[in-house]
Amino acid sequence: MPVDQTIARQHIDDLAAYVVASPTPYHAVAEGARRLTVAGFRELDETETWELTPGGYFVIRDGSLVAWRIPDTAGPGTGFRIIGSHTDSPTFKLKPRPDIRTADGWQQVGVEIYGGPLLNSWLDRELGLAGRVVIADGSATRIELIKTGPMMRIPQLAPHLDRSVNDVGVKLDRQQHTTPVWGVGRPDRSILDQLASLAGAGHDQLLGFDITAYDVAEPAVFGVDDEFFASGRLDNLSSVHAGLRALQDAETGPHIPLLVAFDHEEVGSATSSGAAGPILESVLQRIGLALGAAGQDHLRALAGSICLSADTGHAVHPNYPGHHDPQHRPVLNGGPLLKINAVQRYATDANGIAAWRQACGTAGVTSQDFVSNNAVPCGSTIGPITATRLGITTVDVGVPLLSMHSAREMAGVQDSAAITAAMRAFLAG
Known part of the structure; x- marks a missing residue:
């Protein structure tokens, strides 16, 4: 019924x-x-x-x-x-030392694959970071939940640079091809500074973190009769x-x-x-x-x-x-x-x-x-x-x-x- x-x-x-x-x-x-x-x-x-x-x-x-x-x-x-x-x-989890700076000036975020995500579905999406951080607070510690807005993206290679992609499908190296980009030309910046600041703390107060990526796109109801839900x-x-x-x-x-x-x-x-x-x-x-x-x-x-x-x-x-x-x-x-x-x-x-x-x-x-x-x-x-x-x-x-x-x-x-x-x-x- x-x-x-x-x-x-x-x-x-x-x-x-x-x-x-x-x-x-x-x-x-x-x-x-x-x-x-x-x-x-x-x-x-x-x-x-x-x-x-x-x-x-x-x-x-x-x-x-x-x-x-x-x-x-x-x-x-x-x-x-x-x-x-x-x-x-399934998602991507921040590695302990996540800051990556390439020779070409890109700033990327080192992540581990968590669970069994459909990897290609994470390409070309605006991603945020969220999770918990442990902050030094005097002689004690406090745990804060944090959540960023759109901060990263895993860009896909254009078909002009991979002519076979539509014939053989996207082939992703789990280490090399799933690393998000979050900046360019500012090697002094650290993703950990960003996380600490969201918790009202400095980098040196950041004792530990469990942070993962998420797609910032909001859920949607769709279909000719609004019968489907995407999220x-x-x-x-x-x-x-x-x-x-x-x-x-x-x-x-x-x-x-x-x-x-x-x-x-x-x-x-x-x-x-x-x-x-x-x-x-x-x-x-x-x-x-x-x-x-x-x-x-x-x-x-x-x-x-x-x-x-x-x-x-x-x-x-x-x-x-x-x-x-x-x-x-x-x-x-x-x-x-x-x-x-x-x-x-x-x-x-x-x-x-x-x-x-x-x-x-x-x-x-x-x-x-x-x-x-x-x-x-x-x-x-x-x-x-x-x-x-x-x-x-x-x-x-x-x-x-x-x-x-x-x-x-x-x-x-x-x-x-x-x-x-x-x-x-x-x-x-």
């Missing part, structure tokens, strides 16, 4: 605002925290003892966020309804945004509704704030302890829990239709995907399928099945990692995209509101 067009447009406009405010995982978490605070959630410190009463709470660890509601009926063995997602996207970082801020909206609107049910947005999924998740790390497990255990859990209560709670692993998937590409399975043809605006894989690249099983279909039925949302073409293996998600770490039923879902991992991805306007409605029903249990 299609989502009301007015509701769908309001939702996509809010997603656009969230993406613009979130050029990095640190910004995505900060914007999520701001929205949760406005909705009455309270931030907790991991170094302090937690005392939980009915209401909403959240915890931030670097680029990851965990948020939840404690219902009036919650007890030591109450299970969880978990939405899992991730805050990071960077839809993988996977579309899922984080939907999870935030669903958690804020969730009705009280028999479980504890919880959203986790991990960092570092695009590089394997094996970090202290990634899905392979302990953050979710620690928070679940601490919630139980704050509710009086003892003995087998925590294990009982896990046994009664289920996780919705929300990450984007692939719609059938109109120019490459043979890359999908002949019997599974998901399209934009056809509803969120249920993702299934025989070798467990997705964690979905029969129990998870049933839970997802029940949620979609309650929400009046149509779901589409995604299964890979056997000749085109799929990627993976946080789903199998979460299922392995916690031993809970996990089902992989997500909105369909075209141009995944491009600097600018493409989604359907209807699908974002649809998956949010299904998530809301899932959390209510």
Whole structure:
């Protein structure tokens, strides 16, 4: 069943605002925290003892966020309804010594490739820098989030200098051809000076930084009927945004509704704030302890829990239709995907399928099945990692995209509101 067009447009406009405010995982978490605070959630410190009463709470660890509601009926063995997602996207990360000065007078920025970006999509775009910096403040330190406007560009070689480019395609050396330009003729300037000044500090006060590039172009709704949405970082801020909206609107049910947005999924998740790390497990255990859990209560709670692993998937590409399975043809605006894989690249099983279909039925949302073409293996998600770490039923879902991992991805306007409605029903249990 299609989502009301007015509701769908309001939702996509809010997603656009969230993406613009979130050029990095640190910004995505900060914007999520701001929205949760406005909705009455309270931030907790991991170094302090937690005392939980009915209401909403959240915890931030670097680029990851965990948020939840404690219902009036919650007890030591109450299970969880978990939405899992991730805050990071493929990009370029500043190297420790980023200033490059060429013999021809160009000033460039040394970057590492983060994740698996579609490299050619980053060419000839105005790029900004954003992230966190650690500043010396007397004998202490402070962390600041910074964001520049358009500052860099990775210029493509003109076809006059590469006559074969339109026949054999763009071939990029990952070191030589992906270095952005940010100035010319001023060898005295340093990109680090620019970053420090944004934090109100001098270069000598800049102790550390986690800075990445982002495309400064704003999201856009397009199509003859405004049915499409283009933006960077839809993988996977579309899922984080939907999870935030669903958690804020969730009705009280028999479980504890919880959203986790991990960092570092695009590089394997094996970090202290990634899905392979302990953050979710620690928070679940601490919630139980704050509710009086003892003995087998925590294990009982896990046994009664289920996780919705929300990450984007692939719609059938109109120019490459043979890359999908002949019997599974998901399209934009056809509803969120249920993702299934025989070798467990997705964690979905029969129990998870049933839970997802029940949620979609309650929400009046149509779901589409995604299964890979056997000749085109799929990627993976946080789903199998979460299922392995916690031993809970996990089902992989997500909105369909075209141009995944491009600097600018493409989604359907209807699908974002649809998956949010299904998530809301899932959390209510």
